[in-house]
Amino acid sequence: MDITQRPLSGKVRLEHDLLGDMNVPVEYYFGIQTMRALENFHISRVRLYFFPEFIKALADVKEAAAMTNRDLGLLDPVIASAIIEACGEVREGGFNNQFVVDMVQGGAGTSTNMNANEVIANRALEILGHQKGEYKFCHPNNHVNLSQSTNDAYPTAIKIALIRSIEKLITSLKWLVDAFQSKGTEFAHVIKMGRTQLQDAVPMTLGQEFEAYAATLAEEVDRLEQNMKLFLEVNMGATAIGTGINSDPDYTGLCVKHLRSITTLPIVAAKNMIEATSDTGAFIMNSSAQKRLAAKLSKICNDLRLLSSGPRAGFNEINLPAMQPGSSIMPGKVNPVIPEVVNQIAYRVIGNDLTVTMAAEAGQLELNVMEPIIVHCLFESIEMLINGMDTLRDKCITGITANEQICRDMVYNSIGLVTALNPYLGYEASTELAKEAQKTGKGIYELVLEHNLMSKEDLDCVLLPENMVKPRRKGDRC
Structure with missing residues (x-):
């Protein structure tokens, strides 16, 4: 709950801006310009405090700016000290509401x-011994925002917050990869039919299937780490459009140095500040990586739903943990609710990626005014992916069990088994076997012996599970 949703004393302070005066409740550390935004923007109902990493990054940027302005002699050391202290308190989450x-x-x-x-200004005023709103002693614009513009401070904070958020995303992703790999090891001995186009293909192990899920998700760790580095380039000192108006020539270098120290990130200044102020290419890259991860997660969840379908009229090769009753009318029905919710998360992330792309394209001249929707989409996607992957791991993957006998029976009853015999019988003979099996309902194993095409010993050797799930030379002995 934020401060605007809590009971207030009724006491106010008078503030003014270029549009006029406004009474601000004394409990509010924000002032008149934030009040204007509250009046104007009832849009997503998702507020800044939903994303604490963003608030923390804003405090980092404001602290680095205050330190830089102090070092350059532009800001009174006493005021700078109060601002820095206030930023530290904001960073710790004390003012998120x-x-x-x-x-x-x-x-x-x-x-x-x-x-x-x-x-930050009003908290600094308290630290200095003044009342909130006594801006002649510490002003939001003149002191806290000194040598800055929204157009450099805001995107810099975004990038810092995204790096930290992506690090959390990568951690959750690695945990999920480990969960799939663990299941791959557990199911390494379970023979089953692989499928292409939803038709029987060739045998494999359930372990190989889960190891493949681990491998495809592990690739996304590299992608996320790679494009996360794009956010290390910031435009602090660019001010309004990248020309650096109202900033000291030494401001950028010193501010970036302080940002490195505060964040412990290897932040660098952009080579071309005008380009960096208007360009949103890094956001597109990161959004695309999130979309790619989401698409893979959704595909895997589709597979899990298919493999667990039934239990009597579906594949029924695996059992997902039963999380809740599945129907208000059908007794005993249990649905794959965890994969289903991850599917829906993926659709939202994919939609957010389109929004990011369109918003990036909509930039005009020296600034992209659509950054707020880009930021909203990126943070929302990261948050949903983290929550979705953690839920998938804890409430689904770790509890999956295999129906080994069903998996094995499907292999030996499948016409696709004939593919394993193709090197020994030839394509034409194998095709005839497949046609006869389809027509008569007999198994491939039974027909091979019936037509004396192979000895039982050789047939059993070829059809050993361990011989069907990896490369093997034709003459290799069992």
């Missing part, structure tokens, strides 16, 4: 930047 503006907003992020400026 004061970050109340909607994530989706007009103004290219100005409302977010001013929400941070006002909260």
Whole structure:
């Protein structure tokens, strides 16, 4: 719950901006510009405090700016010290409920930047021994936002927050990979039919199937780590459009140095500040990586739903943990609710990727004013993917069991078994066997012996599970 949803004393302070005066409740650390945003943007109802990493990153940026302005002699050391202390408190989460503006907003992020400026300024005023709103002693714009614009402070904070959020995403992804790999080891001995186009193909092990899931998801760790590095390039000191107006020539280098120290990230200054201020290519890359991960997760969940379908009229090769009753009318029905919810998460992430792409394309001239929706989509996708993968791991993958006999029976009853005999009988003879099995309902094993095409000893050797699930030379002995 944020501060605007709590009972208030009724006491107010008077603040003003270029549009006029407004009474601000004394409990609010934010001020009049944040109040304007609250009036204007009832859009997503998802507010800044939903994403604590973003608030933490805003505090990092404001602290680095204050330290830089102090070092350059632009900011009184006493005021700078109060701002730095306030930033530390914000970073620790003590004022999260004061970050109340909607994530989706007009103004290219100005409302977010001013929400941070006002909260930090008013807390700094208290540290200095003044009342909230006494801005002549510490002003949101003149002091907290000194040498900055929304157009450099906001995207820099976004990038820092995204790096930290992606690190958490990668951690959850690695845990999920480990869970699939563990099941791959557990099911290594379970022979089953592989399928292509939903038709019987050739034998494999259930372990190989789960190891493949682990491998395809492990690839996404590399992709996420690779494009996360794009966020290390920031445009602090670019101010409004990248020309650096109202900033000291030494500001960028010093500010980036302080950011490195505060965040412990190897942050660097962009080579071309005008390009860096208007470009959103890094966001597109990261969104695409999230979409790729989501698509893979959804495909795997489709497989899990198929493999567990039934239990009597479906594949029924595996059992998913029963999490809740599946029907209000059909007794005994249990649905694959965990894979289903991950499917839906994937659809949302894929939709968010399209939004990010369109918003990035919509940038005009020296600024992309659509960054707020880009940020909202990226953070939402990361949060949903983390929650979805953790849920999939804990409530589904770790509890999966195999129906070994069903898997084995499907192999020996399948016409696809004939593929294993193709090197020994030839394609034409194997085709005739498949046709006869389809027509008569007899098994391939039975027909081979019936037609004396192979001895039982040789047939059993070829059809040993361990001989059908890996490369093997024709003359190899059992």
